[in-house]
Amino acid sequence: MGYSPTLRGTSVIVAGAGLAGLTAARELQRRGARVTVVEARDRLGGRVWTRREGFAEGQHAEAGGDMIDPDQEAIRRLAKDLGLTLSPILRGGFAFARQAARAPVVTRASEAGGLWAELAQAAEPWVRTHRLNERRWDGPIARQLAEQSVADWLDSIGANRQLRARLNGMRGFFLADPEHLSLLALVDQLSTESSALDHFYRIEGGNDRLATALAGTLHQPVQLKTMVRAVAAHRGKVRVTLRGRDGQSHMIADAVVLALPATMVRRLAFTPPLPPPQHQAFQDLQYGSATKTLLQFDRRFWRRAGNPLAYGTDLPIGAIWDGNEEQRGRSGILALLAGGSASRDTKQLLTQGGAEAVVRWLKWLGATKALLRASCRISWEDDPLVRGGYAVFQAGYDPEQRAWLSRPHGRILFAGEHTSLRWQGYMNGAVESGLRVAEEVTVLLAKAHRPSPGVAR
């Protein structure tokens, strides 16, 4: 696709080399801007992190973003554009395993779809109202929904045990317990028209290839181990204070894109300060706890004819799925994602009994027949550069704050998963926010460079 170089002669700093920042950087460069990307870590990708070390047979699995939904067009197009292949995975979708006295009771994917329908039906009056409000996050309807927790709502409708278990199982999706999650977040999710989730994709060779390929298109290599500390308006430009390997330095550009989690934005010094409601929006946004455990076994015991490859569960180990079905080898990796309080439970299991204590919770899947070859655990709430898995809208969150997360502050612009309306919490949301912010910069800078009417040329 040909871009007119409307940004020729301009310079932009992009902070954060996750999918949002790298997508924005590539787009801005395509429009002619001189782009510098700075990243605090010593690697690219942020919350997209493919783990390879320690796994036998050259296998790998994802410690962060893993599944790409069929209707996530922006990320699928981007992957294709960069010459990457998407492998179809988890055909049949997610079954549901509910804790019971002896062994979990499994509801097959087709019936689990029925459980989803049951949830949608129970929430239908609220879904209808939210749609009438055109899914807006402002006004009295949104506020009333946001004040209640999902647990309050379950009590109010006298929900049965199955429905409660199901919502506990969604900790692996929302990264929050029903007691914390706002009803608005759930109803908003139920109000979207998604295609049937009976299959997903991941990128052949590892999702981190997306980040590497994006960075490979940039003229200037990403400056790793470089942290943004402060951002200031400076004579019609922006001045960014950085802390890197060689101490503190400054950089001046026409605009800066902060593609950082809100938990990091709120630690920056802004001159002039952000407007009070925007400052508050960044302060108040919470991130959910998320522990991902990757377990490599000498054989793929969970693969039996007719058995699901993925399970939502209300177990302390969280959701479970085949983490590398597209890869060769006799070994196989199970990926476990424990969100909300399950993250704490999983960490406790690991501290007290090591990976074997987690494997004990997989007996019902046939884990006793296999040998654990390698394991790896990542708790994102303990990662100092994000402090959680992704943004969570908790009960009591003021929904009107959401719009402030993506609002430019002069020539300081914002991107990242948390700024996406349709795909918050997804890699696709990060990519779409990168495309959106590049467009915003283009409008802003191209306009600034255009002679105003009445001025002689």
Ligand SMILES: Cc1cc2nc3c(=O)[nH]c(=O)nc-3n(C[C@H](O)[C@H](O)[C@H](O)COP(=O)(O)OP(=O)(O)OC[C@H]3O[C@@H](n4cnc5c(N)ncnc54)[C@H](O)[C@@H]3O)c2cc1C
């Ligand atoms: C456990 C887990 C499972 C997930 N599963 C899925 C999934 O299956 N499917 C899906 O689509 N999505 C999933 N996601 C979500 C997805 O990974 C994220 O939405 C997406 O990767 C976020 O990208 P981003 O660019 O917004 O942020 P990030 O990837 O966090 O990028 C921000 C970057 O900014 C850097 N940074 C922070 N502070 C500074 C600073 N001051 N200066 C410079 N750099 C800084 C960080 O190091 C980071 O590299 C999952 C996430 C987690 C944690």
